Amino acid sequence: AEMVAAITAQDRAILADPGIFTDQYGWGHTGTVDGAKACAWQLEDGRTTVVAIVAGNRPSTGGRLCDLLVPALAGDLGLGTEKPVRLPD
DSSP states (O other), X not given: OHHHHTOOHHHHHHOOTTTOXXXXXXXXXXXXXXXXXXXXXXXXXXXXXXXXXXXOSSGGGTTTHHHHHXXXXXXXXXXXXXXXXXXXX
16 A cells, blocks of 8 residues: 555656556556455545455455445545446556
8 A cells, every 4th residue: 555655646657557547536456466356546636545455366256356445435535436437448
């Protein structure tokens, strides 16, 4: 979470797909690493950073982790709860 929170505007200018995705809530990265699903996302123009990891290779153990986590946190922050629309698509 600290690493994602430390990314500057200059860093963002060079980070692109597939390293960074954006949606209506903010930006971040989601993916799979050796048996774990991971999500790291910044919301509220960088005021809120969330990171989550779920162990397991099966979709039921962590697939679409950001699609569940980001709207839940966004709802708590009053930003809405719609499914994220990620760019690039």
